[in-house]
Amino acid sequence: METCTLVSMSILLGVLVRWGVSFNSYSGAGKPPMFGDYEAQRHWQEVTYNLPIQEWYFNTTDNDLNYWGLDYPPLTAFHSLLCAHVAKLINPEWVKLLGSRGYESPAHKLFMRATVLAADLLVYIPAVVLYCCYLTNGSTNKKVGTLLCILLYPGLILIDYGHFQYNGLSLGLTLWGVLGLGLGWDALGSLAFSLALNYKQMELYHALPFFCYLLGKCARQGLTGRGLFSLVKIAVTVLVTFALCWLPFLSDPEQALQVLRRIFPVARGLFEDKVANAWCSLNVLIKIRSILSSDSQFYLSFAVTLLAITPSSLKLLKTPTFWQFKLALVNSSLAFFLFSYQVHEKSILLAALMLPLLLKDGLLMPYAVTSLAFLVLSTHLLSALERCTEAQLRLEGYRRLAAWLPAWLFLSQFYSSLVLMVGLSVASVALPPPAGLPDLFPVLVSTFSFLHFLGTFIYFNIVQLSTPQGKQKTL
């Protein structure tokens, strides 16, 4: 079958599944007084539409920062403003200042879901398609298989179209950045990534690899000649992008500082809620939040994160190939997730293990459906991968770590993890937790996930650090 037919069918299926998930509940549905992320996004539309820019990030009578105050960088605010203009055309009740708090209706839900779909269609999906078509190796069928797997990835669909967020936009922009770098258009790639950074500060997880890769690449080209020119071009692109995004806030330093304070809330403690990272899991054994002061917690996480990310970054600086860049992206984001400060479970967006969050939102059915479908699909489509040399690569990494353990142990580990995952999911839904441990299941799930992420982190670090110089591999 021709590529364009297969690709168009994959896209249609991806959009269909997304829209199907959107029929279900969203975060905070029908739960006053605070509701959830859905209400937060609606509130930002209200704030950005009705108030002047100078008041968006400040606490005023019209803008109560305790009720879902803006805590994303300016591009999110501009996006909300755009959506608000459209909302005003359809129904002004949706963005009425102070009068639209907790507004819920089927029409409004349709509108909000449509905004997420629009963002995906314009940014994320084209990036994925281009990535799979041009930056992956293999036959047409394999490329389409990869495309389908990425498009049907449950985590992103459930968070964006279920819980309600706009991660497709920031991830899409980052992907455009990766595309740019992969195709050799460094300036455009930097532009895209800068936009991503200005949309969600969470993209800082990916910032270091971008930086190291570009710096390393320019250094390769010679820091006195062409390399310097490329470096300057990239730097100028990034600075101009940032300037344009922050323009309204640069007139007054207090404005810029307030925005920074909102997007980096250092006063909130090492973590909130149950999240699958190191600190939350450590907290099970040592009550770290009560032992250390707030400042010490911040410095500790900063130091450990830096430590975790250094090997990968240095390797990338030394050998700035695209494959190294991709590995570094994985390692960097994992390091930040595992060790940094104030991580939210949504930051992971990896395996579909945000179960407690989804249960709270009433999204059990879509979770089950999309995860099962993804499992079935990826086993079928990507089974071919297991037969080629990638498998050797995978096992090589583990072998170096623990050479005495037999290979079958690692292969069966996948299935046993799967069984445990299913078991935990079922238990979380079906069984009531014991009286003395009300948070048993969320803690179990997050600890279980943490161990997997830690394992993945270690594994990918080994892979990245052990890839011999000059070996070109694309996935």
Next chain:
Amino acid sequence: MAAPVESSGWFPALAIAVSLLKCLFINAYHSTDFEVHRNWLAITHSLPISRWYYENTSEWTLDYPPLFAWFEYGLSQAAVHFDRGMLVVENLNYASPATILFQRLSVVFADLVFIYAVKECCTTVREEKAAKDLLRRPCFVLAVLLLWNFGLFIVDHIHFQYNGFLFGFLLLSVARHLQARHLEGALWFSIVLNLKHINLYVAPAYGIYLLRCFCFTQDNTDGSLRWRSFSPVRLVSLGAVVLSVTAASFGPFVAMGQLPQVLSRLFPFKRGLCHAYWAPNFWALYNVLDKALSMLGVRLGLLDVAGLPKASMTGGLVQEFQHAVLPSVSPPTALLCTLLAMLPALWCVWRRPCGGRGFLRCLVQCALASFMFSWHVHEKAAPASGEHRRDAGIFLMLATTGHYSLFPLLFTPAEFPIKVLLMLLFTIYSFSALRNLFSGEGSLLHPLEALYLLGLVAVEVLCEVVFPLSPWQQTLPFVPLLVTSVYCALGVSYSFVRLYVSLLTQEVTEKTKRL
């Protein structure tokens, strides 16, 4: 899709994937048919058998044959564990989340019959050369076209019905006949007849075919009938199968003397020629012609406006009424037209059965004929078959037009992307797959046919985007339905004629070959 996939693993994967997709739409819009089935669950669970066909607290009275009532009774035993509230007859329009979950899941599970039937059909598909690429194998294409069928998806899993379940039995009986297991095929067909009596109209095809191929055991050397080879044993065994199923289904009601009541519920001839939304069949064209002629007549002064019947046919009321210019159509007339339309196909199968393929063609022809001419056809009756290799083009026309005609069923804005996406997905796949299967035999569609199909896009844009924003939305609200129905009726009628032409020319070439 990648080369090393095991050859047997793809079918379960397809089936699981489509079942999971169906589960995603549990919370989508559902029509009054949802309440219909909830009501039947309540009736069969809470009331004694003697009351089933008399109960009319709700307007949605039991109008399917008794075997379906038994099916609903079986479902209601499981429903008890979800929400007892749905089983109370007085709880009209009861739709708690548990009820919705149960009913939707019941459709998904009932589809297992359909999935099994598709599997059986795939094994009977003849493959002349085993293609290496899975996507190009006829059985794969057939499986996708059936399992992921747009019509079944929209009607069963969103609008809400059990057509997949019913169609599964029909398909299974067809598969058995193709495998020459005729008694079993007759069993499945009797079951489906007793589940939904609308399948009566393909009964002639079954009857003639079984009589010809099963009861007469041998043919003469030139293929014509050998009258001497009639086997009474076979006829009796066939009859026994059919009668025993019917007895199991209707038995209790005959014993209670309720047969007339049951039949009156099953065949409600008080309803009008066309449903509120006109099925795209012959009568839609007939009605439009009548309307056009009457308007012309008034304009030319030949007819008196006062003498014309009220223009309520397009108003959406389901009643009997008269046509203005052309002769009015009554139920017996419609039945006669249907039988006449089926006759050539039946004659072909009698004269020259051509094995299972001939039977299949006849079946499709009869189904289509009854859709075209029957009394009070629901739009959902549009068949979605087409395993004919030479008629791929006709299949594309019929399937695309038929599927598009289902669009008005989902009129809510939230479901709009669903129907468009699914339609595109199915249409792109069917065109591409069939073109690959028959590559090298020229293009499947005549340019005019392609133009007609593209016109569907224009009709869709006009009806769902342009018209609602125009001033006529208030005064003539039925126009989009009318336009959709008539436009699709053209396509369906055209396919009907072409199928017949293909059937009869094949007959002629067979004859000349033997001469």
